[in-house]
Structure formats: C-alpha cells, structure tokens
C-alpha cells in the first residue's frame with residue numbers, strides 16, 4: 125500500500141498521470157460562503173436596493189446634497205453593492221466578490237470624504253457624514269475579515285491532494301463494477317455517511333462531529349469501463365472535490381493495481397472545521413485504510429475485524445482509541 | 456469466561472472477560488481444550504514487543520472444539536475437534552496463495568501500525584500485540600477464530616490432544632527452520648537454543664536427512680532432552696567455547712547451516728558482553744539482544760544458510776554483516792507459515808515418525824497461568840513446556 129498527502133495546485137487529477145499531456149484546467153466545484161460572508165452578501169443586497177430605489181433618502185442620511193449628481197452616484201453605488209452581494213452568495217469564489225466589496229467600501233469612503241469636505245466649506249455640520257464614515261469603516265473591517273478567510277480557503281495552495289494505491293487479486297472489471305456502484309462505497313469508505321444517485325448526479329454525505337452534515341453533489345466526468353472513473357463535485361457543494369480511481373492489470377497475473385487520487389478544498393468556516401475533524405491530519409492515511417478495506421472486501425468478501433479494531437482497519441494514529449484485544453461482550 | 460490477560464511487563468492475571476462472539480461471517484468460536492505457553496509469550500511478558508495494551512488476552516497455541524460458526528464457514532461444523540494455527544490467514548490473497556500464510560495481506564486490521572514500525576505489515580496473530588492485529592489469544596476458555604476454513608485442521612482420529620496441540624506453532628516452526636537449511640546428505644546442522652522450538656528444529660533436521668545435529672544451550676536438562684530424544688550432540692556454552700566445539704565437530708568446515716531458535720532475549724555467558732547489550736536494550740538503543748544470531752552467522756560455513764526462527768522485534772546492534780556478505784551466506788527467516796505444514800506434519804505424527812508431546816514438562820490449569828509464566832521464564836523445576844487446561 126502506498127500513500128501520499130500533499131498540498132498543491134488544484135489541478136485535474138487526471139493531468140497528474142505521468143506521460144499524460146491532457147491538462148484540463150482547474151477542477152470546478154463550488155464553495156459556499158460562511159455565515160459572515162453570507163450576512164455581508166445579504167447586507168450588500170439590502171443596502172444596494174435602498175440606494176437604487178430611494179437615493180434621496182440615502183443622500184440625506186449621509187448629509188449629501190439632494191442633487192441629481194449625487195442621486196446618480198448613489199444609484200451606481202447601489203448597483204455595485206447588489207452585484208457584489210449576489211456574487212458573494214452565488215459564485216464559486218465568494219472570496220473574490222468579498223474583496224470586490226472591500227473595493228466598494230473604499231469608494232464609499234472616498235465619496236463620504238468628498239461630502240464631508242463640501243459640508244466643511246459650506247459650514248454645514250459634520251455629524252452625519254462622520255456617522256456614515258464610522259459605519260462604513262465597521263463594515264469594511266468585516267468585509268476584509270470575511271474576504272481574507274474566504275480567499276485563504278480558495279487559494280490554490282490550500283488544496284489537499286491524497287493518493288494511495290493497492291493491489292487486489294481480482295479482475296479489473298470486478299473492481300470497476302464494484303466501485304462504480306457509488307451507493308455502496310460507504311461499506312469500505314468509513315468517513316462517508318451515504319451516497320445516493322439520481323439521474324447522473326450522486327449526492328454524497330459525511331457526518332461530522334455533533335451530527336453536522338457535510339454534503340456535495342458529484343458527477344462522473346470520465347468513465348472508461350474497467351479502467352478509470354473520475355468524478356467531480358458540482359453546484360453548491362460544501363466541499364469542492366474531485367477524485368479518480370484507476371484500475372490496471374498488475375504484472376505477472378498478480379491481479380489489479382488500484383490507484384486513487386483525491387483532491388479537495390477544505391471549506392472555510394464551520395464546515396471546514398467539521399471536515400478536518402473527520403479527515404484528520406492525514407487524509408492520505410484515511411484513503412489508505414479505505415483501500416485496505418476495499419481489498420479485504422473484494423478478496424475475502426468482508427471487512428476483517430479484530431476485537432481491538434471491531435469496525436475494521438483504522439489509521440495507526442488511532443491506536444490509543446483501540447479496545448484491548450479481548451472479547452467485546454454483548455452490546 | 457476466564458482468560459489470561461497481559462497487564463504490563465512481567466504481569467499476567469487470569470480474569471473474567473466476556474465470551475467471544477462471531478464478528479465476521481468466516482469466524483468460528485472454539486471451546487479451548489488445551490493451550491500452551493510459548494517462548495514468544497515470554498517476549499510479550501518481558502515487555503519486548505511494542506503495542507501491547509493492558510488487558511490483552513494472551514496465547515497463540517491452542518486447540519479445542521468448535522461451538523459456533525459464522526454463516527460463510529464451509530468446512531467446519533459444531534462439534535469438530537480442531538488445532539488452530541497461530542497466524543491468521545485469509546487464504547485468498549496473493550501471499551496466502553503462495554503459501555506464505557503468516558504474511559497474509561488481509562488478516563491484520565492494524566496493518567498501518569505495523570507499517571509504521573516494520574515498513575510493511577505481516578498478517579494477524581492471536582494474542583500477539585496490536586500491531587499484529589489486536590486479536591485476543593487462546594489462553595482462555597473460548598476463542599474466536601477468523602477465517603475458520605483456512606486455518607484450523609480437523610483431528611478426526613483419536614490422537615490425544617497432547618500429541619497434536621503443537622501443530623499450532625512450535626512443531627511447524629522447528630520444521631520450517633530445518634527446511635530453510637536445504638539439507639543434503641552429509642550436512643551438519645547447528646541449532647542455537649534447546650527450548651521447545653529448538654527441540655523440534657533438531658528433530659526436524661534429522662527427519663529431513665541431516666547427518667549430525669549440534670545443539671547449543673546452557674541448561675543441561677534441555678541439552679539432554681535434545682540428545683536423548685533426537686540424537687543431537689550437545690554443546691554447553693557455559694562449559695566449552697562454542698566456536699572451538701563447532702570447528703572440532705565439523706573438522707574445521709563449520710556447520711552447513713545454523714538455526715537461531717533463541718530470539719531477542721538471548722543470554723551471553725560473558726557477563727560483560729551480556730551487560731553491554733542489556734544496557735543498550737534498556738536505554739532503547741537496540742531492542743533485541745542478538746548474541747545467538749551473531750554467533751550463528753560467524754560460525755556458519757562459507758556459502759551456508761542461517762535460518763532465523765527465533766523472534767526479533769526491532770533493531771539489533773553489531774550485526775556481522777561483513778561476515779554474511781563476504782562469505783556468501785543466505786539468511787532466511789519468518790514467522791512460521793503454519794498452514795503450509797499442518798497436513799504433512801499431522802501425517803508424520805499419525806505414522807509415528809514424531810511424537811511432539813515429549814517436550815511437555817508441566818500440566819497446569821488455566822488459573823495457574825501466571826505461575827506457569829514464571830516457571831517457564833526462569834527455567835525453574837526443569838521446565839520445558841507448559842500446557843494449560845481451561
């Protein structure tokens with residue numbers, strides 16, 4: 125069994141195959157904004173809508189004059205905020221849109237500075253624009269926090285790649301067929317809670333700590349019978365990920381070499397924390413245990429249990445959580 | 456049920472534990488009729504094998520009656536009398552099919568732990584640490600036996616338990632040690648260690664056609680047993696120089712093959728040498744004391760075979776690699792692939808070619824297991840082999 129973990133550029137796992145020239149660009153999945161990100165997204169949409177619909181109200185609130193110019197400017201700002209909010213909530217990369225919001229905040233601040241300067245010249249009070257500056261600065265701080273958090277999660281360097289392989293004494297077609305039955309993957313992939321398939325899309329679920337569910341939908345992106353299955357998350361997934369399993373005959377009639385590559389982008393926020401708890405420090409080791417159980421299943425018909433590891437093989441790091449090697453007793 | 460549990464270095468205790476149950480569909484549960492204490496248990500007892508846990512049930516040499524079978528078991532029925540081999544093997548992986556059962560690729564659920572320590576993982580073994588699977592052992596009233604169609608051999612005639620019990624381990628182990636030597640007519644074989652494993656290595660070397668077998672130990676009663684039962688020529692290393700004795704007995708050639716049936720707790724006649732390795736062991740600079748192994752390598756004839764059936768757990772110091780390499784020696788080793796030898800050795804027992812019960816010196820109840828451990832470890836009361844009846 126061989127295993128590796130690495131953190132590297134999010135690339136199509138298929139492009140990793142030595143000698144394979146077919147680089148296919150970035151894998152696409154979607155990352156949802158965390159709670160702060162979505163709150164800011166909705167806040168932007170709300171404020172933007174007010175600026176668009178009632179520019180005069182907004183202008184008065186910040187102490188600008190009720191001129192046609194300032195109404196138009198306010199409308200433009202509003203449109204920008206709505207687009208930004210929608211971007212944060214709906215795009216694949218909320219982090220970028222949050223940085224867009226930060227840029228918008230800076231525009232707001234410079235506009236407010238102009239307003240204040242004008243009022244100073246005209247001798248009007250500064251209370252209103254300063255109050256507005258205060259709130260915009262507060263929002264800017266939140267936008268920066270959210271944007272940094274998201275872009276860290278979206279940064280290419282944060283991608284986790286795990287690879288593991290094993291040799292199984294079965295024909296490639298048997299292994300291919302068994303793996304293709306995604307719904308039965310949880311029999312040997314213990315971190316999966318369930319996989320359901322409906323017309324071409326599979327719905328994957330992991331149960332995290334405290335019953336928290338992490339979900340994603342995936343589609344098969346390449347399917348070569350008895351050779352290869354590649355899948356990738358689509359739509360609004362909790363975790364962007366892609367995986368490939370390859371089956372090739374082992375030399376000298378030794379069965380089939382099975383190699384799995386997984387890539388995923390840990391999500392920001394609570395979902396990310398939950399996922400990290402499930403996958404642990406070494407996702408490669410977890411994958412190696414999945415493959416060990418797959419091999420047991422395909423060669424012996426079942427996952428092998430000992431009293432110390434009653435549910436089957438687990439990573440070495442979990443030794444401390446083992447039972448002593450003595451009978452378990454009736455549950 | 457009652458079971459002999461490991462509690463820590465030098466401490467075992469017979470405790471009440473739950474009865475075993477079927478966990479896999481290829482399992483059987485055995486009511487243990489006889490079980491034994493092995494030299495390997497002493498390594499666990501003395502704390503030399505990593506990944507033991509307080510409360511682990513010991514014992515890998517046992518036999519008994521089938522009392523329950525999982526729904527995929529095909530060859531065994533309730534009531535069958537069976538001897539259980541100590542390595543757990545699936546019988547379906549490439550390694551099992553090649554006959555190397557103790558290296559089964561599927562029987563060790565804690566393989567990743569063994570990989571960390573050993574590089575790659577061997578198969579599972581009953582009552583023998585977590586890195587070898589975390590399976591409870593057979594020094595108990597009952598034991599669960601995984602892959603019941605692959606391991607246990609049915610004993611259908613009325614051979615008494617004591618004649619067949621050692622098929623579980625030490626008889627095949629001694630036999631494999633001799634088989635490693637590729638014995639041809641005229642060969643002289645030297646065996647380090649006259650414990651139960653050494654006794655069967657000696658007997659097997661003769662069965663396989665050795666001209667002469669030399670046995671090396673320091674306990675006269677053990678050397679005498681090898682001489683009287685199998686016709687070995689004893690060398691007591693506390694009384695004579697091993698190298699000189701071997702040169703003399705082989706007219707300067709050196710033994711054609713050397714068997715290490717001592718393992719990692721070897722003793723050294725020179726107090727200074729013993730203290731050197733003991734100190735390294737205690738300070739964890741080496742885990743195993745390889746006196747017998749060093750001697751076996753250095754004394755083997757040019758181009759000969761060194762057969763290591765004594766157990767080692769980790770690392771040794773001052774291994775004479777130069778001697779091994781420059782003189783073209785072959786090193787062979789392994790936990791015994793017991794399943795390979797069950798049928799042919801049962802036949803030899805049935806034919807009367809060998810009666811393994813000659814090594815038994817102590818017959819105790821299971822509850823006396825702790826006493827059995829100290830007696831066997833300290834070689835008190837001329838102890839050779841302890842058999843327990845639950």
Ligand SMILES: NC(=O)c1ccc[n+]([C@@H]2O[C@H](COP(=O)([O-])OP(=O)(O)OC[C@H]3O[C@@H](n4cnc5c(N)ncnc54)[C@H](O)[C@@H]3O)[C@@H](O)[C@H]2O)c1
Pocket residue numbers: 493494495496497498624625628647648649650651652653671672673674677692716717718719720721722723746747763764765766767789790791839
């Ligand atoms: N490979 C296997 O599958 C397998 C199976 C069973 C046992 N074993 C191993 O075989 C070894 C022997 O087992 P046993 O049950 O006979 O144990 P044992 O303790 O009864 O025998 C060991 C003997 O070696 C002797 N000895 C110690 N130092 C020596 C030295 N420097 N030179 C010569 N002799 C020396 C001791 O006096 C003792 O008689 C152990 O290491 C055990 O773990 C291996």
Ligand SMILES: [Zn+2]
Pocket residue numbers: 493494495496515516541624625
């Ligand atoms: Zn043994």
Ligand SMILES: [Zn+2]
Pocket residue numbers: 544545546547548549550551552558559560561562
């Ligand atoms: Zn196997």
